[in-house]
Amino acid sequence: MSIFEETVSIVKKAERLVIGPRVKSRWKSIESMIDAVVHVPWFLLTGVREHLATFGFALFLVPAWWCILVAIMWVTGGGSAANLHASNGWVIAGLLATGSVLFRLPSRSARLDVRPQQVASLAAHIKSVAQDEATIKLLQSGVAALDSVASTRIVRINWLLGICWAGLVWAASHWVLTTEVSDALRQEAMARVLGGFLIFLFFGVGVMSYETTVRIVKQTIDFAFLQASDVRGLSDGGLAAPGQVD
Numbered sequence: 001m002s003i004f005e006e007t008v009s010i011v012k013k014a015e016r017l018v019i020g021p022r023v024k025s026r027w028k029s030i031e032s033m034i035d036a037v038v039h040v041p042w043f044l045l046t047g048v049r050e051h052l053a054t055f056g057f058a059l060f061l062v063p064a065w066w067c068i069l070v071a072i073m074w075v076t077g078g079g080s081a082a083n084l085h086a087s088n089g090w091v092i093a094g095l096l097a098t099g100s101v102l103f104r105l106p107s108r109s110a111r112l113d114v115r116p117q118q119v120a121s122l123a124a125h126i127k128s129v130a131q132d133e134a135t136i137k138l139l140q141s142g143v144a145a146l147d148s149v150a151s152t153r154i155v156r157i158n159w160l161l162g163i164c165w166a167g168l169v170w171a172a173s174h175w176v177l178t179t180e181v182s183d184a185l186r187q188e189a190m191a192r193v194l195g196g197f198l199i200f201l202f203f204g205v206g207v208m209s210y211e212t213t214v215r216i217v218k219q220t221i222d223f224a225f226l227q228a229s230d231v232r233g234l235s236d237g238g239l240a241a242p243g244q245v246d
């Protein structure tokens with residue numbers, strides 16, 4: 001295969017590892033349709049799942065932080081748990097839990113959602129199509145070229161969402177929040193603005209999920225190339241088998 005075909009095969013392998021098994025077809029036209037109808041939703045759902053896992057972890061931290069606040073109040077003599085309720089202790093605990101998720105340690109955020117088994121499997125695939133270090137470098141450059149296309153698409157979509165949000169704010173301020181229009185026009189505009197907001201929210205969640213899954217695929221590929229180029233792995237007789245971690 002050419003460098004281009006081998007590069008595409010690496011990206012497809014990474015996508016399959018991240019989102020799960022692909023539905024294959026012998027006809028390329030049908031395969032493109034399957035990608036659009038089946039694999040794109042799977043791709044987005046992977047990002048949704050990771051965001052839900054992060055949200056669930058944040059919810060788990062809320063009672064943990066609340067217990068810590070209660071303990072601090074008891075130790076310092078600041079009052080009881082009832083006083084903590086009165087002072088919006090759960091809100092404070094929620095803010096602290098949010099901060100714990102947003103400002104997680106670099107060692108945690110750097111490997112977030114990247115599975116070592118997937119990295120090892122992709123590294124083995126890279127070694128199967130690249131027998132020397134020079135070919136690995138060429139494939140790595142090819143993947144970087146494809147990645148720039150995905151990054152550009154994400155930037156354009158975010159700009160489009162920003163324009164849509166500005167339009168929604170303008171419509172709400174001129175037709176819903178103003179007192180210079182009639183009640184009938186305000187009610188009609190409110191329904192349309194609400195519908196536009198729901199559509200914006202749908203695509204906003206989709207973009208967030210898409211960005212997350214793209215990041216996971218990119219990091220999986222990056223670490224797989226590093227593992228495929230690992231001199232220690234070559235000196236030990238090759239890469240670990242898929243599913244094993246060095």
